[in-house]
Amino acid sequence: MVVQPKPIPALYTVYILRSSVRHSSLYIGSTPNPPRRLSQHNGKVIGGAARTARPSLRPWEMVGLVSGFPSMTAALRFEWALTNPHISLHIPTGSRISFSTQRKRNGQLKRPSKSLSSILQNLHLLLRVPSFDRWPLKVHFFAPEVYSAWQKWCATEPEKLRDTLEVTTDFDPNPPPSASPKQPTLKTKKQVEDEQDTTPREKWGIETLPVDYKPMKEYVEKAKEVFEFERQGNCIVCHETMEPGEGLYVIxxxxxxxxxxxxxxxxxxxLPGQENDTDGEGEDDDDILPIRGKCPKCTGDVHWIDMMKELTLRQRGEQEVEKLLKKRKPRATKSKAKADSDSDES
Structure with missing residues (x-):
């Protein structure tokens, strides 16, 4: 079977799941669609993991995630390392902070118990190791106390993350009231329904993450037009002529x-213009993957991952591009439909 190359996905994430009933119950997973995956974990949609199927631990909530993985394989690799930091080869032996002394019957080391603190510490570590430190990743937090724990660890950890790694927060704008210490009174189904707020809630957290290529539509349209009409001209870096269809061209x-x-x-x-270059004399010669910089033509900010997404869509994602740029036919209004009907009858 021949595996067809695919474009860089619109979104692929590694997430941290926490039981809203028992905060010590945690789960790490990966997905291209966090809202759908959370619904699976909570039993609203078929799917999910057996470890999250216990009704006594539901509902689950995604308290944090890492986005920007260039493929499903890349996300799975990071997920496995975060789930198994005691044996992951991505973590140098001298840097390891999770250990296990117990073994399974087959002789393999047992996975040590994890806490929110240990997950965040290993997340910080993985974002610094050579395997992942230059990936176009972004860290998101959706619970204030989880973000506070992250900040606390970052403040005490002497090894710092690169300056270009983006960390964002998006907390519930209308958090539910704190539970009362008193024993709650039993309510009828009708009372519960009457008390439910039917006002549409503002989207936040994982609901705002782009799970498709829609944010890139204008960019993809522009590139399609430039290359279809062969307006690429000369390379804006080396100034040599770029013959149509004879190379990998980036816009x-x-x-x-x-x-x-x-x-x-x-x-x-x-590569020489990365913002984490503190001495102004270029990066380490071993760096081969750019992160971001300035366009030599418009001097605007550019992100390498955005340009690679567009390039891989153009080279490998014909169906995705067609779907993205497909124009919907306007719906006929009732008055127009009636007029057309009357015209047919006459």
């Missing part, structure tokens, strides 16, 4: 810019 993601360059030229241009 600036900024709306008003049509700057195009060779893939290798963009890479060389962006």
């Amino acid at each position: 600036c993601p900024n709306t008003e810019c049509e700057g195009v360059g060779h893939l290798s030229c963009w890479s060389r241009h962006l």
Whole structure:
């Protein structure tokens, strides 16, 4: 069976799940669609993991996640390392902070029990190791106390994350009231229904994450037009002619810019200009993966992952592009439909 290459996914995440009933119950998983996956864990949709199926622990909540993985395989690799930090080869032996002394019957080390603190500490560690430290990842927190625990660890850990790693928060704008210490009174089903707030709630957290390519629509449209009409011109980095269809060409993601360059030229241009270069003399010569920088034509900010998403969509995602750019036919109004009907009858 031949595996067809796919474009970089619109979204792939590794998430931290916590039981809202018992906060010590935690689960780590990966998914391209966090809202759907959470519904599976909570039994609203078929699927989910056996470990999250106990009714006594539901509902579950996603308190944090890491996004920006370039493929499902990449996310699964990170998920496995975060779930098994005691044996992951991505973590150097001298840096390991999770250990296990017990063994299974087959001789393998047992997975040590995890806490929110240990997960956050190992997450911080994995984001620093050579295997992942230059991936285009982004960390999200959706619970204030979890983010506070993260900040506390970051403040005490001497090894710092790279400056270009983005950490964001998005907390519930209307959190439920704290539970009363008194024994709750039993209510009828009708009383519960009457007390339910039917006002539409503002979307937040995982509900706001883009699970498709819609945010890239204008970028994809621009690139499609430039390359279909062969307006790529000369490379904006090396200034050499770029013959149509004879190389991997990358276009600036900024709306008003049509700057195009060779893939290798963009890479060389962006590597020396990373913002974590504190001495201003370029990065380590071992770095081969850019993160972000400035477009040499419009001087606007560009992110390497955005440009690679567009490039892989153009090269491998014909169906995804067609779906993204497909124009919907406007619905006929009732008056127009009636007029058309009357015209047919006459």
